[in-house]
Amino acid sequence: xxxxxxxxxxxxxxxxxxxxxxxxxxxxxxxxxxxxxxxxxxxxxxxxxxxxxxxxxxxxxxxxxxxxxxxxxxxxxxxxxxxxxxxxxxxxxxxxxxxxxxxxxxxxxxxxxxxxxxxxxxxxxxxxxxxxxxxx
Numbered sequence: 001x002x003x004x005x006x007x008x009x010x011x012x013x014x015x016x017x018x019x020x021x022x023x024x025x026x027x028x029x030x031x032x033x034x035x036x037x038x039x040x041x042x043x044x045x046x047x048x049x050x051x052x053x054x055x056x057x058x059x060x061x062x063x064x065x066x067x068x069x070x071x072x073x074x075x076x077x078x079x080x081x082x083x084x085x086x087x088x089x090x091x092x093x094x095x096x097x098x099x100x101x102x103x104x105x106x107x108x109x110x111x112x113x114x115x116x117x118x119x120x121x122x123x124x125x126x127x128x129x130x131x132x133x134x135x136x
Contacts, residue, residue, distance in 0.1 A: 002027035007035050009057060009065070011072060021072025026061045027096060030105045031086065033060040033120045040129045040136065046075065056136060058127060060120025063090060063097065080122060083115045 007026040012019055025035050039057045046052050055069040062084030066075040077090035077097075086104070087097040103114045115121070129136050 003029065007033065007061075009039065009055070009067065009072075011069065023065075023067055023072050023074065023095060025057075025059050025063065025065060025097070029061075031061070031114075031116070031120075033116070035059040035061060035120075037122055038126050040127055041069065042129050042131065042134070044134055056129070058122040060116065060122055061086070061097070062116045062121040063087065084121060085113070085115050 002024065004024060004027075005022065006024070007029045008022050008024045010019065010022045026033055035057070037058055037060060039055050042054050042056060043051060044054055052075070053069045054066055054075060056064065056066045058064045058080060062080050063077050064080055065077050067073060068075055074090075074092060074095045077092065077095070079087070079089075085100055085102075088100050090097045101109075103111050105111060127136055
């Protein structure tokens with residue numbers, strides 16, 4: 001199955017410790033991307049001009065995720081660049097990355113030129129956010 005709670009961004013209520021929300025980036029992570037990268041907090045306007053509290057996470061699976069950090073709703077999920085081929089895209093309604101079967105791991109298929117590799121696309125190096133220019 002999806003191995004729920006693996007490859008997941010989570011938020012807890014600091015006062016109670018109760019889970020506020022969870023978002024799984026790579027259901028059934030067959031590549032072992034183990035998305036442990038930094039999460040950056042920002043406040044930015046969305047396309048409608050509404051100021052939102054966001055969390056942005058460039059993941060080892062080759063996707064940059066931006067979620068509303070108050071409720072965990074997915075704002076955007078885009079490939080880091082065009083070389084990422086294990087996904088065709090992320091379905092913004094379900095939040096699930098759509099797999100490209102050519103680059104999946106199966107007993108009956110030898111995948112080659114998989115990107116990201118098993119090491120992942122973006123490792124544990126830190127990123128930064130400039131609130132004045134609103135750029136990562």
